[in-house]
Amino acid sequence: MSRFDRYLLSQLLALFGFFALVLVAVYWVNRAVGLFDRLIGDGQSALVFLEFSLLMLPNVIRLVLPIAAFAATVYVTNRLTQESELVVMQATGFSAFRLARPVMMFGGIVTALHLVLMNVLVPWSGEMLSAREEQLSRNVTARYLKAGEFMHPASGVTLFIREITPLGELRDILLSDERDSQTRTLYTARSALLARGNDGPVLLMFDGIAQRLSRDASARLSVTRFADITYDLGAMVDTAVLERVSIETVSTWSLVQMDDATREARLGLPPEVVLEEIHSRLAQPFLSVAAALVGFASLLIGAFSRFGLWRQILGAVGILIFLQLLNTSGASMAMRDASAWPAVYAAPVAGLVIGAGLLYLSQRPRRRREAAA
Numbered sequence: 618m619s620r621f622d623r624y625l626l627s628q629l630l631a632l633f634g635f636f637a638l639v640l641v642a643v644y645w646v647n648r649a650v651g652l653f654d655r656l657i658g659d660g661q662s663a664l665v666f667l668e669f670s671l672l673m674l675p676n677v678i679r680l681v682l683p684i685a686a687f688a689a690t691v692y693v694t695n696r697l698t699q700e701s702e703l704v705v706m707q708a709t710g711f712s713a714f715r716l717a718r719p720v721m722m723f724g725g726i727v728t729a730l731h732l733v734l735m736n737v738l739v740p741w742s743g744e745m746l747s748a749r750e751e752q753l754s755r756n757v758t759a760r761y762l763k764a765g766e767f768m769h770p771a772s773g774v775t776l777f778i779r780e781i782t783p784l785g786e787l788r789d790i791l792l793s794d795e796r797d798s799q800t801r802t803l804y805t806a807r808s809a810l811l812a813r814g815n816d817g818p819v820l821l822m823f824d825g826i827a828q829r830l831s832r833d834a835s836a837r838l839s840v841t842r843f844a845d846i847t848y849d850l851g852a853m854v855d856t857a858v859l860e861r862v863s864i865e866t867v868s869t870w871s872l873v874q875m876d877d878a879t880r881e882a883r884l885g886l887p888p889e890v891v892l893e894e895i896h897s898r899l900a901q902p903f904l905s906v907a908a909a910l911v912g913f914a915s916l917l918i919g920a921f922s923r924f925g926l927w928r929q930i931l932g933a934v935g936i937l938i939f940l941q942l943l944n945t946s947g948a949s950m951a952m953r954d955a956s957a958w959p960a961v962y963a964a965p966v967a968g969l970v971i972g973a974g975l976l977y978l979s980q981r982p983r984r985r986r987e988a989a990a
Contacts, residue, residue: 618722621706625693625719629909632689633727640681641674648673672746679734683904686727687937690720690912695926698916713917713976720913724906731902736869743866770850772796786810790822792848803828804848811850820848864891869898889955896961897948904944907968911936914975936971940964 618626649670697703706716764781773796779789787809794802806825811818823845831837864872864884872895875883880891915933916926944964950957 621711622719622722625697626723628693628697629689629720629723630726632692633685633723636688636692637678637681637685640685641677644677644681645670645674648677668749669746672742672749675734675738675742679731679739682727682731682734682902683908686724686905687908687912687933690723690909691916691930691933694913694916695930698926703917713914713979716917717910717913717972717976720909721906724909727905727909728902731905732899735898735902740866740868743863747863747866790820790825792820792822799832801830801832803830804846806846818850820850822846822848864894869895890952892955892958893948893951893961896951896958900962900965901944903962903965904940904968907940907965907972908937910972911940911968911975914972914979917979918975936968940968943967 649666652666652669652673694703703716707713764778766777768776770776773794775791775793775795777791778787781787788807790804790806790809792804794804804822804825804827806822808824809820809822812821813819822843825843825846827841827843827846829839829841862883864886867884872880872891875891877888880886880888884891912933915936916929918929941964944961947960947963950960
């Protein structure tokens with residue numbers, strides 16, 4: 618690698634890290650607000666919020682990589698043009714394609730990072746996040762059991778706990794169950810414990826009274842004193858674990874190894890949707906190198922101006938928007954028809970072709986002047 622390549626590549630990587638950090642922070646704050654309200658509102662600690670935030674980061678990072686690569690390339694190219702560094706390199710005989718070599722290296726590094734994120738880290742973090750969400754959904758103590766409040770964990774169920782000791786003992790319990798249309802049951806107990814049963818959590822109540830009131834014309838009231846009784850909380854809290862998994866939590870290699878029957882059973886999705894997901898994970902990372910090349914080639918067309926290259930920058934932004942629209946359209950076509958999977962690669966290929974065409978156009982004026990001379 619020549620000195621110029623090392624210099625330009627180091628500038629691109631440094632600015633890429635800065636823009637990626639800023640964009641990740643913006644995306645993360647936008648998602649963390651809702652996550653914070655949901656977790657803290659359910660009684661979870663700040664450590665749980667931090668854990669969920671870290672598991673969300675891979676998915677956030679993979680969204681901002683093409684934009685960060687584009688922004689870094691445009692910023693560095695604009696600065697080198699204003700400082701006449703690129704003009705000097707062109708005067709020494711460097712062609713536009715030779716100048717773009719470190720940009721392609723930079724795009725290749727970002728693409729490799731994007732491939733690892735899309736195919737390994739994002740599915741792994743999604744699986745871990747789903748497992749933690751399932752674990753928290755089973756923890757009814759944090760979600761429903763709060764001292765000094767009337768709680769309604771399900772329709773027709775009212776629960777009141779006067780005190781919860783540091784050891785987890787529940788004191789002075791009132792539980793009203795009106796889900797049965799024929800009978801209304803009211804439980805009162807001096808103390809209770811929460812335990813895990815075969816089908817979900819159960820409430821063990823001690824030294825209490827169960828009052829059952831018939832809702833028919835007789836309106837009969839029966840009172841039963843008990844030393845201990847078990848109440849099934851799984852009936853009012855949905856703790857069922859779905860056998861199907863989300864496609865975002867399955868690695869690309871696992872998706873490739875599944876046959877159509879297994880995909881239908883585990884994911885519940887048609888084959889064309891699964892095929893589109895596989896090709897999207899392989900195609901989208903190449904948008905990073907395409908965005909970097911388009912950003913560099915668009916600014917290379919413009920000549921030096923004291924007013925800057927704002928027109929070329931706007932043109933590069935327009936091309937990037939076009940590539941994103943093309944990427945969305947290709948994904949929609951592939952999801953409707955399995956045979957249209959090559960459309961997923963249309964955006965990266967179009968970006969590389971447009972970038973190469975702009976590099977070629979950036980050399981034509983100079984060649985014409987040389988021919989005239």
